[in-house]
Amino acid sequence: MSAEPVLTRRVFFREAICLAVRETLDAEPNAIVMGQDVGAFGGSYKEFYGLFERFGPARVRDTPVAEAAMVGLGVGAAAAGLRTLVSITYMDFVLLALDPLVNYAAKARFKTGGQIRVPMVVKLTAGAKGQGVAHSQSLESWLMSVPGLRVVAPSNVADAYGLMRSALQADGPVVYVDHKRLFPTSGPLNASGHEVPFGLAAVSRPGRHATIVTHSYMVCVALAACDQLAVSGIDCEVIDLRSLAPLDLATVCTSVSKTGALLTLEEGQVVCGIGAEIAYQVQARLGPVRVSRLGAVPAPVSSNPVLEAASLPDAARVADAVRRLLTEG
Amino acid sequence: MTASDDIDALAAMILARELESALSTRADCGFQLLSSGQEAVAVGVAAALLAQDQLLCSGRSIAPALARGLDPGRVMAELIGRASGPCLGRGGRGHLSQPSAGFFGAHAVVAGNLSIAAGVALALQARRDRSIAVCLFGDGACGAGALHETMNIAALWQLPLLLVCDNNLYSVSTPRAAALAPQRLSDLAAPFGIEACTVDGMDVRVVREAAVALTDYVRNGGGPAFLECISRRFASHSTSARETRGQQELAADRELDPITRLENALLSEGALSAQTAQALREQVRARVMAACAFAEASPLPVPDQAFADVG
Amino acid sequence: MLYRLLLPGPIVDLSEVRVLEWHGAPGTQFNPGDLVVELDTHKAVVEMRASSKTVLRKILIEAGEWQRVGEPLAIVSDSADEPLPERAEDLPQSSATYEMV
Numbered sequence: 001m002s003a004e005p006v007l008t009r010r011v012f013f014r015e016a017i018c019l020a021v022r023e024t025l026d027a028e029p030n031a032i033v034m035g036q037d038v039g040a041f042g043g044s045y046k047e048f049y050g051l052f053e054r055f056g057p058a059r060v061r062d063t064p065v066a067e068a069a070m071v072g073l074g075v076g077a078a079a080a081g082l083r084t085l086v087s088i089t090y091m092d093f094v095l096l097a098l099d100p101l102v103n104y105a106a107k108a109r110f111k112t113g114g115q116i117r118v119p120m121v122v123k124l125t126a127g128a129k130g131q132g133v134a135h136s137q138s139l140e141s142w143l144m145s146v147p148g149l150r151v152v153a154p155s156n157v158a159d160a161y162g163l164m165r166s167a168l169q170a171d172g173p174v175v176y177v178d179h180k181r182l183f184p185t186s187g188p189l190n191a192s193g194h195e196v197p198f199g200l201a202a203v204s205r206p207g208r209h210a211t212i213v214t215h216s217y218m219v220c221v222a223l224a225a226c227d228q229l230a231v232s233g234i235d236c237e238v239i240d241l242r243s244l245a246p247l248d249l250a251t252v253c254t255s256v257s258k259t260g261a262l263l264t265l266e267e268g269q270v271v272c273g274i275g276a277e278i279a280y281q282v283q284a285r286l287g288p289v290r291v292s293r294l295g296a297v298p299a300p301v302s303s304n305p306v307l308e309a310a311s312l313p314d315a316a317r318v319a320d321a322v323r324r325l326l327t328e329g
Numbered sequence: 330m331t332a333s334d335d336i337d338a339l340a341a342m343i344l345a346r347e348l349e350s351a352l353s354t355r356a357d358c359g360f361q362l363l364s365s366g367q368e369a370v371a372v373g374v375a376a377a378l379l380a381q382d383q384l385l386c387s388g389r390s391i392a393p394a395l396a397r398g399l400d401p402g403r404v405m406a407e408l409i410g411r412a413s414g415p416c417l418g419r420g421g422r423g424h425l426s427q428p429s430a431g432f433f434g435a436h437a438v439v440a441g442n443l444s445i446a447a448g449v450a451l452a453l454q455a456r457r458d459r460s461i462a463v464c465l466f467g468d469g470a471c472g473a474g475a476l477h478e479t480m481n482i483a484a485l486w487q488l489p490l491l492l493v494c495d496n497n498l499y500s501v502s503t504p505r506a507a508a509l510a511p512q513r514l515s516d517l518a519a520p521f522g523i524e525a526c527t528v529d530g531m532d533v534r535v536v537r538e539a540a541v542a543l544t545d546y547v548r549n550g551g552g553p554a555f556l557e558c559i560s561r562r563f564a565s566h567s568t569s570a571r572e573t574r575g576q577q578e579l580a581a582d583r584e585l586d587p588i589t590r591l592e593n594a595l596l597s598e599g600a601l602s603a604q605t606a607q608a609l610r611e612q613v614r615a616r617v618m619a620a621c622a623f624a625e626a627s628p629l630p631v632p633d634q635a636f637a638d639v640g
Numbered sequence: 641m642l643y644r645l646l647l648p649g650p651i652v653d654l655s656e657v658r659v660l661e662w663h664g665a666p667g668t669q670f671n672p673g674d675l676v677v678e679l680d681t682h683k684a685v686v687e688m689r690a691s692s693k694t695v696l697r698k699i700l701i702e703a704g705e706w707q708r709v710g711e712p713l714a715i716v717s718d719s720a721d722e723p724l725p726e727r728a729e730d731l732p733q734s735s736a737t738y739e740m741v
Contacts, residue, residue, distance in 0.1 A: 010706055012658075012682045030455070046683055058455075064485070069444045069478035076448020076462075080383065080433070082455065084448075099475075103438050104445055106640065111424040112434065113417030114638040148640035172640035184653055184682045186706070 011189045013182050014047040016157045017123075020164035021048065021085060023193070025055050028083055031168070034061045034070055035087030035123075044089040045125065045183045071097035071122060075105045075173075078120040085168065091126040091177060092137045105173040106148035121167040121174045126153075127217055127267060128312055129180040132303035138268035138296070140215075143175050144245040144277070150198055151245040153177040155219035157187030159242055162196030169195065177244075179217040179267075201248035203255070207237035210322050211255040213278055214265035215241040218313065222265055225318035236322060244274060249281050256282050261290040261325050267312060270295035294321045330537065332600040335591065338376060338533045339601075340609055342368035342588045345392040347617045348401055352391075357409050358568060361422055364392030366531075366563035369587035370495045371396040373536025373558075374463060377544040381458060383433040385446045386465040389495070390425045390435035393465055397432040399425075401616055402623030411627035418630045419638075433462070440466065440473035443492070447479045450490035450553075459548045461489040469500030471509050471517060483553035484521040490553040491543055492518070495530060498559070501566040502573040518555035530558030531585040534594075561585055642697070642717040642725060643734035647679060647686060649710030657681050659703050659713065662696075667720065670694045676736060677713065684740040688713075691735045695720045700728065 011019075024031050033048060039062040042049035052060040063070045067088055074086035088094055094101065101122060108116040128136035143151050152167060152174060154160040160178065167174040204219055205226055212222045219240045226236045237255050241247065256262045262282060264275025275293035283289060294313050301311045313321075345368045352358055364371060367389070375396035378384060386393040394404050399415065407414025408422050415427040426434025433449055436442040446464035453460045470476055471494065483490045494514050498505050511517055518525035524546055528539045536558055543554040561582035565572040572579075595601035601609075647657055660678040670676055670690035679686040698715040701707045712728045716736075725731065 010658075012680075014682060061486075064478075064481060066478040066482065068475060069447070069482050072444020072475070072479070073448040073451060073482060076445035077451045078448070079445070080428075080449040080452035080462075082452045099438060099441055100444060103441060104436060107424075109638045109640045111416060111420045112426045112428075113415065113419055115415065115426060115428055116433075117640075147636075150640075184655060186656060186658075186682070 009188055009190070010186055011157055012186050013157055013160055013178070014043070014045050014049070016161040016189050017047045017164055017178070018049055018051065019189070020161045020168065022051060022054065023165070024083070024168040025051065025059060030081060031083040031085070032059045032061060032077070033085045033087065034063050034074055036063055036065060036089060038062060038087055043087065048087070067093050067096040068099060072100035072104070074120045074122070075100045075118055078118045079108060079116045083168065084120045085123060086120065087123045089125060090135050091124040091139055092134050094122065094124050094139070097122070101173065102146050102149070106146050109172060110148060117171050118173045119171050121164075121176050123176045123178070125180055126177050127179040127181055128301045128308055130303050130305060130308065133300035136301040136308075138266065140177055140244050141266070141268055141273045141277075144274065148172065149245060150174045151177065152198065152243050153216045154242065155182065155204070155216050155240050157185070157189050159196050159202070161189055162194050163242060165193070166195040166197060170198075177216065181217045181220070196242060198243050199246040199248050201242055201251040202240045203237065203251070204240045205236070205238040207235040208259060209234050210236045210261040210263060210326060211239060211252070211259045212236055212263045212265055212318070212322065213239045213241065213252050215244060215274070216267070218265050218267050221313060221315055222318055224315035225322065228315055228319040229322055234322060234326065241274075247278065247281070249278070249285065252278060253282055253285050256286060256289055263318070263321055263325050264291070264293045265313060265318060266295045268295055269298060271298065290325055292321060292325050294318060330534070332595070334376065335534070335595055335600060336609070338372050338537065339588065339591050339595065340613055341372045341375075341396050342533065342591070343610060343613045344401065344616060345371065345395050346588060347613055348395065348405065348620060349391055351617050351621050352405065352408055353568070355409065359409065359421065361408070361568045362389040362566065363562070363564045364389055366582060366586070367495055367497055367560040368392050369533035369536050370493070370530045370558045370560050371465070373533045374465065374493050374540045374556075376537045377540035378431065378463065379460065380431060381460040382431055383428065383449050383453065383460070383462045384431060384465070385433045385442045385449065385462065386435050387439065387442060387467055387470065388423045388435055388437040389467065390422055394425050394432055394435070397430065399427055399430055399432055401620035405620045405624035406627045409624055410629060411624055412630040412634070413623070413627035417634065419634065440470035440475040442466065443470065443475045443479040447483050447488055447490055450483070450488040451486070454489050461491060461544060461547045463491040463493060463544070465493045465495055467500065468494065468496040468498065468505050468509065468514060471514050476517065480518060480521045480523055480553070480555070484523050487550070487552040489547050491547050492553065492555045493540075494555065494557045496557055496559050497562040499562070499566065501570055513557070515555055515557040523553050523555050524551060525555035525557070527557040527559065530560030531587045531590065533587055533591055642715060642722055642731050644712040644728050644731045645676065645688070645714040645716045645734045645736055646712045647688065647709050647738055648733065651709055653683070654681055654709050656706055656708050657686065658706050659701050660685065661703055662699060664696045666697055666699065668696045669720070670696065686738050686740055688736050688738045691737050693718065694734070694736070697724060
């Protein structure tokens with residue numbers, strides 16, 4: 001494996017993350033990374049490869065399996081002058097760390113009248129990929145409503161880099177959610193140092209008949225659905241949210257004003273999900289529009305491949321949902 | 330430790346007691362956890378701290394904040410929700426904080442400040458200036474996983490962290506024996522190889538001596554340490570929790586009053602006379618009155634502050 | 641005989657590779673077990689080793705470049721003097737071994 005994630009034209013998803021983290025550790029002597037297997041092992045998804053060798057064990061720290069303490073340490077250290085990146089291998093296990101994340105990190109600046117800030121990034125890997133009910137969840141919507149917490153989710157290499165750079169420059173806690181199925185992907189990484197600002201969605205695919213609003217791996221699924229729909233002459237616009245808290249409703253509304261039809265798509269649950277928030281917000285701004293939500297079925301996601309596939313949106317189901325949206329409204 | 334240090338300690342304990350007394354008689358007292366009876370722990374531990382250290386505590390924050398040297402007027406202002414408190418009136422007692430004064434502060438979640446304190450210790454460690462983090466918590470926190478996770482990492486990483494368990498023998502209404510299997514709470518540190526001891530938390534000199542020894546140990550790179558102080562709280566757990574102890578027990582607790590104990594010792598040692606003791610009390614009361622006056626004259630926060638500094 | 645050197649597919653979770661380093665040049669002869677090329681993937685380095693005496697004849701994907709699993713990386717042959725074909729597509733697959741490290 002290349003020891004130096006060089007800024008090449010095309011890189012693996014993990015290398016984009018690694019580069020952003022490496023640049024931050026180079027620029028900020030107070031920045032540290034903590035998590036299980038982030039050190040010599042290079043990260044659960046090899047996303048920290050080479051950092052331990054370059055920066056040493058004081059700055060790239062392996063932790064025991066203790067997510068609550070890991071995040072608590074990340075919070076306290078950030079509050080006291082370091083910049084911390086805490087990596088949790090599975091989003092499911094952020095549940096163990098909700099006390100320091102939600103009850104302290106998200107509240108610290110407010111509750112102390114601005115005296116304490118927590119420049120910490122908690123990196124989580126969401127998504128189902130054959131690992132079972134407690135290793136598959138997409139819980140982004142649980143965190144989006146916490147005042148004081150920013151939540152971002154890249155869907156591609158360039159944004160994996162740009163959002164991590166932004167997250168590591170922020171002056172408050174940021175949850176960075178990547179996805180198991182994005183790690184096998186690769187893509188172009190053109191500019192060094194560019195940041196994707198919070199609260200800015202991207203148009204992944206322009207179109208005019210319907211708007212699909214989604215994020216993370218589901219962007220790939222949505223784009224595949226668009227290819228299927230294009231065959232029948234249905235031209236969809238795909239909005240990649242990139243930033244879940246804050247949400248970029250302006251970009252979404254511009255799109256829906258044009259298309260008049262909105263499908264929200266997420267790998268998580270639709271109950272109190274991202275789509276519920278977007279559907280309401282769009283209609284509050286634009287008035288009634290044709291809208292429907294698509295997400296996981298209301299069940300845990302098994303590791304069984306047949307059951308997992310039946311639980312989650314795929315390109316065919318997304319295409320179907322768009323057709324129903326346009327015919328039934 | 331000099332007689333002057335002892336007199337400072339006495340004054341500090343009386344300040345906490347008198348300010349809490351003034352607070353609890355107010356109509357706008359609000360929801361409070363009082364430190365009365367437990368002043369020796371806060372004062373004894375604070376006496377061992379240097380300016381560059383950070384003190385964290387639980388929701389029982391009034392004595393720790395005052396002992397750390399926060400201005401009593403601003404503390405009172407925060408306690409009654411005025412904008413001139415260090416947290417602009419938004420934190421109250423449960424989140425009282427002033428990091429610039431070495432008081433990283435309170436967090437109201439039981440055991441919620443422990444891993445935070447370890448993180449602060451990690452940041453202080455990087456400074457290489459012998460500064461340490463000290464975290465006060467109660468017996469109620471000792472059943473929480475957070476304590477064990479924190480001790481494990483603190484020991485592994487040799488963090489400059491002093492954990493101080495202010496064991497007042499009850500977690501609200503639950504006596505220690507009904508909540509915790511170990512009798513001696515400092516034994517909790519043993520599996521992690523953490524230096525630990527248990528002392529009488531009703532004797533400020535004893536607490537201070539132990540705190541100095543352990544903070545020195547931590548400062549000199551010994552790794553984390555655990556100090557258990559056995560104390561008594563004189564009031565119920567909180568202003569909204571009814572008292573569950575009987576009159577006999579409460580009377581016996583009062584016999585151990587750390588303020589009386591130190592005052593009597595200083596009187597018998599000749600470091601204090603009846604007149605100087607009285608003068609001291611009057612001085613402290615004047616400070617408390619001034620603190621109350623300051624707080625009362627402070628404005629409430631404007632409603633817009635409800636969504637300021639959210640992040 | 642001439643062969644296509646490639647990482648055979650399908651391999652679970654692997655769809656593309658980036659050539660990390662060739663451990664020889666056109667003309668280099670490899671003995672069984674010799675490391676021919678290292679490939680970078682999203683999760684591990686893949687070492688491709690010769691399973692028999694093999695000569696590297698033409699590198700199709702240079703170091704730093706990408707290729708899909710199942711597509712040719714190079715042309716190899718049993719001996720150095722067999723003339724190169726016009727198209728690699730018609731050649732049989734080399735029996736090189738590979739291992740994730």
